[in-house]
Amino acid sequence: MRMRLSPSWYGASMQIEPEEIQLKVNGKLHLVRVDSSTPLLYVLRNNLELNGPKFGCGLSQCGACAVILSGRAVRSCVIPVGDVKNLEITTLEGLGSSENPGPLQRAFIEEQAAQCGYCMNGMIMRAKVLLDSNPAPTDAEIKRALNGNLCRCGSHLRIVRAVRRASVGKS
Amino acid sequence: MKRRKFLQSAGTLTIGFCWWGSSFLPPFAGENKVDSSPQAASLDSWMAIGSNGIVTVLTSKVDVGTGVLTALSQVVAEELDVAFHRIRMVTGDTDHTIDQSQTSGSRTLHKAGPQLRQAAAAARRELVRRASSRLGLPPENLTVEDGIVSGPGGKSGSVSYWELIGNKRFDLTMTAAGTGENLQLASDVPPKNPKVYKIVGTSIPRIDLPAKFCGEFMYTQDMRVPGMLHGRVIRPNHPISLPTGVDEGSIRDIPGVIAVVRKGSFVGVVATTEWSAVQAAANLKVTWSEPTIKLPANADAAFAYLRDTKSFHDQAVADKGGMQWGPTSAQQASTFQATYRWPFQMHGMIGPSCAVADVGPKTACVWTGSQGIFRTRRAVADLLGFAERDVRIVYVEGSGCYGRMCPDDAAEDAAVLSRAVGKPVRVQWMRQDEHIWEPKGSAQLLSVRARVDGQGKILAWDFMDRYHPYTAGVDNRLLAARQIGMEQTGPGALGHGFNYGKAGGGDLYGFEQQRIILAAIPWIQNDLTPLRTCNLRAPGTVARTFASECFIDEIAAHLATDPVQYRLSLPVNDSRTQDVLKAAAVKAGWMTRPSPSPLSGESTAHGRGVACSNREGTMVAAIAEIDVDKKTGKISVRRITVAQDCGMIANPDGVKNQIEGNVLQGISRALFEEVQFDESGLRSTDWGSYRTLGFEDLSEVEILLINRPELGFLGVGEAAVIPIPAAIANALFDATGIRLRDAPLTPERVKSALPS
Numbered sequence: 069m070r071m072r073l074s075p076s077w078y079g080a081s082m083q084i085e086p087e088e089i090q091l092k093v094n095g096k097l098h099l100v101r102v103d104s105s106t107p108l109l110y111v112l113r114n115n116l117e118l119n120g121p122k123f124g125c126g127l128s129q130c131g132a133c134a135v136i137l138s139g140r141a142v143r144s145c146v147i148p149v150g151d152v153k154n155l156e157i158t159t160l161e162g163l164g165s166s167e168n169p170g171p172l173q174r175a176f177i178e179e180q181a182a183q184c185g186y187c188m189n190g191m192i193m194r195a196k197v198l199l200d201s202n203p204a205p206t207d208a209e210i211k212r213a214l215n216g217n218l219c220r221c222g223s224h225l226r227i228v229r230a231v232r233r234a235s236v237g238k239s
Numbered sequence: 240m241k242r243r244k245f246l247q248s249a250g251t252l253t254i255g256f257c258w259w260g261s262s263f264l265p266p267f268a269g270e271n272k273v274d275s276s277p278q279a280a281s282l283d284s285w286m287a288i289g290s291n292g293i294v295t296v297l298t299s300k301v302d303v304g305t306g307v308l309t310a311l312s313q314v315v316a317e318e319l320d321v322a323f324h325r326i327r328m329v330t331g332d333t334d335h336t337i338d339q340s341q342t343s344g345s346r347t348l349h350k351a352g353p354q355l356r357q358a359a360a361a362a363r364r365e366l367v368r369r370a371s372s373r374l375g376l377p378p379e380n381l382t383v384e385d386g387i388v389s390g391p392g393g394k395s396g397s398v399s400y401w402e403l404i405g406n407k408r409f410d411l412t413m414t415a416a417g418t419g420e421n422l423q424l425a426s427d428v429p430p431k432n433p434k435v436y437k438i439v440g441t442s443i444p445r446i447d448l449p450a451k452f453c454g455e456f457m458y459t460q461d462m463r464v465p466g467m468l469h470g471r472v473i474r475p476n477h478p479i480s481l482p483t484g485v486d487e488g489s490i491r492d493i494p495g496v497i498a499v500v501r502k503g504s505f506v507g508v509v510a511t512t513e514w515s516a517v518q519a520a521a522n523l524k525v526t527w528s529e530p531t532i533k534l535p536a537n538a539d540a541a542f543a544y545l546r547d548t549k550s551f552h553d554q555a556v557a558d559k560g561g562m563q564w565g566p567t568s569a570q571q572a573s574t575f576q577a578t579y580r581w582p583f584q585m586h587g588m589i590g591p592s593c594a595v596a597d598v599g600p601k602t603a604c605v606w607t608g609s610q611g612i613f614r615t616r617r618a619v620a621d622l623l624g625f626a627e628r629d630v631r632i633v634y635v636e637g638s639g640c641y642g643r644m645c646p647d648d649a650a651e652d653a654a655v656l657s658r659a660v661g662k663p664v665r666v667q668w669m670r671q672d673e674h675i676w677e678p679k680g681s682a683q684l685l686s687v688r689a690r691v692d693g694q695g696k697i698l699a700w701d702f703m704d705r706y707h708p709y710t711a712g713v714d715n716r717l718l719a720a721r722q723i724g725m726e727q728t729g730p731g732a733l734g735h736g737f738n739y740g741k742a743g744g745g746d747l748y749g750f751e752q753q754r755i756i757l758a759a760i761p762w763i764q765n766d767l768t769p770l771r772t773c774n775l776r777a778p779g780t781v782a783r784t785f786a787s788e789c790f791i792d793e794i795a796a797h798l799a800t801d802p803v804q805y806r807l808s809l810p811v812n813d814s815r816t817q818d819v820l821k822a823a824a825v826k827a828g829w830m831t832r833p834s835p836s837p838l839s840g841e842s843t844a845h846g847r848g849v850a851c852s853n854r855e856g857t858m859v860a861a862i863a864e865i866d867v868d869k870k871t872g873k874i875s876v877r878r879i880t881v882a883q884d885c886g887m888i889a890n891p892d893g894v895k896n897q898i899e900g901n902v903l904q905g906i907s908r909a910l911f912e913e914v915q916f917d918e919s920g921l922r923s924t925d926w927g928s929y930r931t932l933g934f935e936d937l938s939e940v941e942i943l944l945i946n947r948p949e950l951g952f953l954g955v956g957e958a959a960v961i962p963i964p965a966a967i968a969n970a971l972f973d974a975t976g977i978r979l980r981d982a983p984l985t986p987e988r989v990k991s992a993l994p995s
Contacts, residue, residue: 086494103494106514114513119461120454124589125670126517129926132589160454173452180444180892183900184304184639185451186590192452211934218926220589221304221639222903224937226896 089153093118094162104150109133111149112159120160120189124218131190131217135159141197160189163196172196175234176227183221190217195231203236279337279422280415282365283408285358286315290405292386294321296358297329299336300351302447303610304639305897305956307347309445310889314352317438318359318431320383321400331609331634333616340419341611341713343645343774345855345954348889350420352952353430361413361425369403433887433948440946442892459608459635460593460667467595468497470656470664471520472507472719475527476675476920478534479722479767482506484526490519499523500659505722507652509660517669533918534770538682541770542580545684545705550758552737556744560752562699563690571693575797577790579980581683581782583914585923586775587931590638591673596653597663602629605654608637609647614713618647619654622720641904641957642774643677646711651719671924676718678711679914680775681739685786690752695798697809699752702744704783708737708759710766711773721767731772734761738774742854743783743961745790749810769921770914776901777957780854781908781964785982788850788965792834793978799833802849802969815858815884818945820851823860823882826943834973842869846974850965856950857958858884861902863966867974872990874971876906876938881959883942886950895942898959902940905963907932913983 091098093116100115107126112118112135124132126145133145136158164170169177172192182188191214198205198213205213210231219227277284277297287295296315302308312326329335339351363383370388371378374396381388389397413425433439450456485506487499495511496519506525510516535541594607596619603623609615612632620630637644649666657664668676683706690699708731711717715729730736737759744755757779795805803824807817823829829847836846844867851860862880867873879902888894911930915922923929964982972978977992 102512103514106512110513110517113461117463118454119457122458122590123460123667124591125926127670127925127927129670130589160452164453166449166453166455169449169453173449176452177444177449180448180896182304182448182451183306183896184589184636185448185456186304186458186638188452189454211937215934218589218931218933220587220641220904220931222900222907222932223896224903224932224934225899225940228934228937 089149091149091152091157092154093157094159100149102149105148107145108135108147108149108152109144112144118159118161122186122189124187124190129218130187131194132187134190134193134217136193136197139197139200141194160192163192172199172231172234176230179226179230179233181223181226181230183223187217187219191219191227195234199231199235205231205235207232277335277337279424280412282358282361282411282413284337285355286362286409288400288404290401292325292401293327294319294325295327295329296355297336298351298355299331299339299612300347301331301342301610301634302636303342303608303644304636306445306890306893308447309443310348310893311351311355312446313438313441313443313889314356315359317436318356319363321386323438323443325386331612333612333630333632337422338419338613339422341614341645343610343642345857345956345958346420348952349954352889354422354424356430357425357428358413360428360430361411362409364428365409365411366400366403370398373398373403439889440891442890445893457635458590459606459637460590462595462606462635462665464595464597464663467663467665468509468511468660469513469516470507470509470653470666471516471669472505472652472666472672473520473523473525474672474676474718476769476924477527478530478532479504480528480530482525483528484524486524489524490522493519493522498660500656502655502723505655505719507656509656509664513667532768534768534916534920536918537916538582538913541583541682542684544762545682545760548760550705551734551761552759554737554757554759556741556746556755556757557753560699562701562752562754572690572698574688574690575790575794576688577686577793577980579685579687579786579789581685581785581982582912583682583770584680584775584908584912585674585914585929586641586643586677587929588638588640588643588673588677591668591670592649593637593665593667594647594649594653595663595665596650596657598623598654598657601625603654603657604631604633605650606633606635607647607650608635608640608644609650610640610644611713615647615650618717618720619650622651622654622723622725623658641776642778645713646678646715646717646773648676648717648719651717655719655723670926674924674929675769675921678709678771678773680778681707681772683779683782685782687745687786687790689790689794691794695794695800695805695808697748697750697794700745700748700750700754702755702787703758704739704744704756704779705758705760706739706779707762707772708739709773711771712738718767727766731759732766739779740777743780743787743852745787747811747816747851747853749812770916776904777854777961780852780961781905782982784850784852784961785964785968788962789968789978789980792848792969792972796834796972801831801833803829804831806849806851813853813858816851816853819858819860819882819884820849822943822945823849823862823880826882826941827862827864827880829862834969835976836973843867844869844974846970846972848966848969848971848973850962850969852958852961854954854958854961856886856953857955859959859962861959861962861966863963863970865967865970865974867971867989869993872986872988872993874910874967874984874986874989876967878939878941879906879963879966880941881943882945883959884945884947885955885958886953887948888944888946889952891944894944894955897955898942899940901957901959902963903932903937905960906936906938906967908960908983909964909967910936910983910985
């Protein structure tokens, strides 16, 4: 079931003092000085200069901002950074690089599974979590898992093929 | 210019994270090697060859996510006789690339393909000439393979491009005639015969995708400039009025707010961090005056306005043979008539608009996803009061845009804020900003009338499309410019310019008496309102095809004739239409029989429908197979079969990728998409209130490509979307006998039309 939230208009929190927050991202420790209400997305992008997670809506509706937090795909655009101190965060960069792509990224490359590619962070992170718990999903399971992620270019069919390709027994 | 100097010295830095599609010049082609005022006739303005074996190509055409740069790289590699992997593209930089007209209209391969091909051909001829001198052999005896020029038999020596010219200028003048997309280069150099192509026509993987899948690709949204601040613009959800009260005290507790910027009705905030900017924009108390104009109360009111308002221009796509509607000859003739309605729809970019501007005292640089960088440069220069030559626009790819980024609101917003604070400012539109203020695809009211004889021959065809011309198109002043007080100059908004494509109103067919009129309806509401309009993928054509191809089917049904056979009996202006129709029918296993289907399930009905299109030479026939849930009215598209003829195919997988995307968007627009509004503003303000196709709505897509190299490259980016809604509506009729003439074909509409 796709999440269709009404906008709560970014939960107007009047800021207090920024604080030092320790984050564990892609296996590395970082110390950032931000207001603890700052959405994790902005901290990852602006403080740690990670381009993987993308701003798509800020409303938890599209999934472009997905990161993996303690084994689950979560929407970093609505998670205050103060809530994720010391938790394991994995971003797209943590799955592999273009020189050395991870298996899922390789499957996406082989299927040429994108047009503009802007939604791909969300797709790949969500697919990673799916395959970690269900290594050989059916197409219906793949579609159900990804249904909360939006793609406007219409790359859905290739995305399903890519996830299928990366699943056990298929590559 | 201070900023440019920075960029050139930072060339080696930036190359590391965006060598692909970047407008940052490669380090080996330094300041003195690449022209800073490029000339169309100068080969050096198009190409630089490095001693490291890399060929840099400069073009103002940009990739908006369609893979077009991969295809253009194939064209250059082929003509130059170098391996594909040697090509690097520098795209969309007003300082360093020649204006080839904006990237739109599916004309990139069609127009820029030959331009780059000819530049490459001129380069190859020059390099072979130099090799000929070097080797002491006549040029006609030389062959080139991957940049190595050799004499016959492999015994007469060889020399590479990199040795001949690496890191040096060509200093060669080509013939150049015309401008923009009509620029003809090096017309005296014969290009290769397509029969010997080895690279063009193959499915080379896209060069940008690995970086995109690994978080390494730099989109506009990832652009960072040292010292950059963050800006947001505050606009109401109603037609722009005056901010009578701006309470800066309401955000005094948000740290890092640098400025509240006000000019005319423009209200923006600038802060040191993005989160501060977001919070400041969300919390700043702005009181807007009552707008002087209102939106229509609902869609019915918008269509009534289209119906009742006099057009200011009637564009005749066809007007021949006169029209005879009264009783005439002995032939038994009936008149058919129908009206169709197409709603306002959105581009709905998944990555909302973004731009970074750095405005100095006399010069400015803006990084943006604009498809029309030279247009954006004019607009930003006008806005700032600078000369065009003192403004640089650098293209950085945004998300897929489907026409949205031809104008560029974000660039102008960023320019206003940067000038106000004297520092680079990044503006990122929020989701609601994008949904509310993106220019929409216009609503269209379409009426068709035809006179048909007893044998099914269409004697006369009369089609009218009533639509609103662009008010946020390439010739228009956009939001920021208007809000700071500049007058509107764009013809559509002033009621004397028109633009909504041409095809789709029945021009596929060559009826003896045929009139197709596109009527531009003026509408003051769309200048500074959320219903402002601009080009949306296959502008005007999707809706017109919905009307004309549904109408053809209505006639066929009345005649109890199979829809494919009926179309094949009609005169067509290009026989390739019939080729794609037959090819699609065979591939889909189309069974010849009239609609509606004689079979009908208890709870689920099945149906199939066909539609065709021809947009600027690209022919598409689409067949939709659907299920209809009779209890809920829900349409599930099971399979779409597409046959497409787009002339010469540069990259078959690239074309298929585009077709899939076009088809899925077509399904989305046919079944779900409609901008909701009332007098006070938009109701479609986020994804929750504007439904688009998701993983739960997928259809199979079967594609058959017809390759016709003799026609050259024709458009791909917005061809296959066109016939999809009509094919689905025709399938709905086939399944249920219901004819819906209002898009989208929602379950509510289907259900209320189904017999209970």
